[in-house]
Amino acid sequence: MAIARIPFIKRPALHEAEAPILEVSHLSVRYNGRPALEDVSFRLVSGERIAVVGPNGAGKSTLFKVIAGVLNPTDGEVRVAGHCPGGHICIAYVPQRSQVDWTFPVTVADVVMMGRAGKVGLLRRPGREDWEHVRQCLEVVGMADLADRQIGELSGGQQQRMFIARALAQEAELMLMDEPLTGLDVPAQEDIFHIMDELRQRQVTVMVATHDLNLAAERFDRVMLLNNQLLGIGQPGDVFTPERLQIAYGAHLRMVQTTDGVMVLSDTCCGGGL
Amino acid sequence: MGGLIDLVVAPMSYPFMIRGLVAVVMVGIVCATVGTYVVLRGMAFFGDALAHAILPGVAVGYLVSGGGRGPVFWWGLGTAVLTAIGIGAIGQGAQVKEDTAIGIIFAGMFALGIALISTVRSYAVDLAHFLFGDVLGVSQGDLWLTGILGGVVLLTILVLYKEFLVLSFDPVLAVTLRLPSTLLHYLLLVLIAITIVVSLQTVGVALMVAMLVTPAATAYLLTHRLPIMMVLSALVGALSGIVGLYLSYYVSVASGAAIVLVCTAFFLLALLLAPKRGLVWARVQRSSES
Numbered sequence: 001m002a003i004a005r006i007p008f009i010k011r012p013a014l015h016e017a018e019a020p021i022l023e024v025s026h027l028s029v030r031y032n033g034r035p036a037l038e039d040v041s042f043r044l045v046s047g048e049r050i051a052v053v054g055p056n057g058a059g060k061s062t063l064f065k066v067i068a069g070v071l072n073p074t075d076g077e078v079r080v081a082g083h084c085p086g087g088h089i090c091i092a093y094v095p096q097r098s099q100v101d102w103t104f105p106v107t108v109a110d111v112v113m114m115g116r117a118g119k120v121g122l123l124r125r126p127g128r129e130d131w132e133h134v135r136q137c138l139e140v141v142g143m144a145d146l147a148d149r150q151i152g153e154l155s156g157g158q159q160q161r162m163f164i165a166r167a168l169a170q171e172a173e174l175m176l177m178d179e180p181l182t183g184l185d186v187p188a189q190e191d192i193f194h195i196m197d198e199l200r201q202r203q204v205t206v207m208v209a210t211h212d213l214n215l216a217a218e219r220f221d222r223v224m225l226l227n228n229q230l231l232g233i234g235q236p237g238d239v240f241t242p243e244r245l246q247i248a249y250g251a252h253l254r255m256v257q258t259t260d261g262v263m264v265l266s267d268t269c270c271g272g273g274l
Numbered sequence: 275m276g277g278l279i280d281l282v283v284a285p286m287s288y289p290f291m292i293r294g295l296v297a298v299v300m301v302g303i304v305c306a307t308v309g310t311y312v313v314l315r316g317m318a319f320f321g322d323a324l325a326h327a328i329l330p331g332v333a334v335g336y337l338v339s340g341g342g343r344g345p346v347f348w349w350g351l352g353t354a355v356l357t358a359i360g361i362g363a364i365g366q367g368a369q370v371k372e373d374t375a376i377g378i379i380f381a382g383m384f385a386l387g388i389a390l391i392s393t394v395r396s397y398a399v400d401l402a403h404f405l406f407g408d409v410l411g412v413s414q415g416d417l418w419l420t421g422i423l424g425g426v427v428l429l430t431i432l433v434l435y436k437e438f439l440v441l442s443f444d445p446v447l448a449v450t451l452r453l454p455s456t457l458l459h460y461l462l463l464v465l466i467a468i469t470i471v472v473s474l475q476t477v478g479v480a481l482m483v484a485m486l487v488t489p490a491a492t493a494y495l496l497t498h499r500l501p502i503m504m505v506l507s508a509l510v511g512a513l514s515g516i517v518g519l520y521l522s523y524y525v526s527v528a529s530g531a532a533i534v535l536v537c538t539a540f541f542l543l544a545l546l547l548a549p550k551r552g553l554v555w556a557r558v559q560r561s562s563e564s
Binding site for chain 1: 314433434435436437439440442443444446447449450451452453494497498499500502503
């Protein structure tokens with residue numbers, strides 16, 4: 001059985017066996033009347049790895065926050081394993097590194113243990129098995145030797161891996177990663193992809209917001225192109241067509257038609273400049 | 275040596291000094307522990323505002339009882355809790371920015387408090403006590419109240435340690451773990467409110483924020499672990515209280531001011547000398563590199 005191979009993912013009773021891990025139907029979110037997401041519908045199968053691509057302000061973070069149950073949709077609904085996200089503790093939101101206070105006085109192990117706060121339960125302290133669990137999660141991301149480091153001393157790739165370990169500690173089955181690859185060098189990105197392969201083994205579904213169209217096209221099962229509306233979801237070749245990319249990015253994107261398909265030259269939407 | 279012991283023991287012959295010392299130690303510990311979260315969550319302005327905003331409540335308690343301690347305390351507590359919740363609600367969604375709203379409430383309430391107290395003839399002396407504290411006037415009953423409520427605050431911080439930690443470090447995680455985030459947030463505001471009222475007599479309204487922020491900021495410079503930061507912060511808070519009170523006894527300066535000055539001195543020392551992060555350390559590091 002698949003479940004037997006996975007030591008620390010227990011399925012909560014809440015999950016319906018027939019339901020897809022994530023089903024989003026006719027989802028709309030408006031901030032002060034301005035639409036951030038409009039009529040977005042899609043579903044994910046368990047264990048798949050999908051890249052969410054779109055310019056700044058396309059609603060990627062909004063989408064993740066609604067799926068995580070942090071933000072309420074204006075219209076439409078989100079179903080995670082057949083139920084609304086508010087009842088689940090199996091959805092992990094991995095924050096953008098730029099939004100974290102890296103001077104906070106905690107160690108790597110402390111942060112990973114935070115993922116267990118829900119499992120440990122209110123008013124209880126983590127026991128030995130919880131710390132053992134944290135150590136195992138750190139081992140999965142190759143950071144067991146850094147458990148006692150202050151988080152400010154980590155490299156970008158290590159910071160990202162620590163948060164994935166925290167999502168593992170949470171026993172997440174759906175991980176929403178906000179720009180995990182941004183600002184990492186190629187070896188650090190490879191580490192992340194290696195961990196994502198491990199996550200696939202564990203039937204963990206992973207959604208990754210990214211600016212990098214090439215990585216999205218090469219390293220994910222499916223891609224999703226978003227710019228407030230869902231412009232496409234599926235195989236990169238079908239989704240990243242010049243027409244659709246033009247709609248998503250407008251004049252910010254230059255493309256060259258090659259024999260292999262479309263080559264993207266520059267994505268000036270990110271990083272605030274050329 | 276005998277002289278030093280005398281210096282330490284001599285003030286103890288006054289019962290009011292002993293009560294004062296017990297009070298500053300308790301207040302120092304409670305303020306500094308709660309202050310850890312005030313510092314980590316960037317709530318210094320909130321703490322300062324809340325301390326000032328309880329003045330009208332204190333004034334009403336004072337006026338209705340003709341100066342009784344109990345009513346001053348309970349009216350102050352009620353006002354503090356209501357103001358804390360009010361400010362919390364403003365933060366959830368308002369027409370103006372949160373710090374602007376806090377500024378308006380803070381100054382308005384403070385003015386109301388001064389206006390109320392100014393209706394009494396002995397206004398100047400009483401107002402000074404509320405503003406700057408009157409630690410030597412602490413009674414046995416005050417000590418009990420401080421001890422019990424301070425104990426409740428510390429116990430709550432201890433019991434909900436991991437929840438407050440998650441909420442402070444990553445509020446989004448707190449929501450995805452389905453912790454009662456809003457409730458915990460308000461609870462923390464109420465704990466700060468209780469702490470302020472408990473400390474009112476020791477340092478007064480005007481200097482309160484120093485007791486909340488300075489020991490915790492000092493500890494922050496000295497450690498990377500939250501539990502150690504809390505303990506160090508409490509130590510700095512208690513020690514500042516003791517040293518400050520002795521200082522005020524021997525140099526005869528206002529006790530509240532003396533305590534805060536000692537506290538500030540500790541912070542400056544840490545800023546200069548903290549291992550790895552202190553200014554001196556950074557300088558030595560730089561010169562050894564070049």
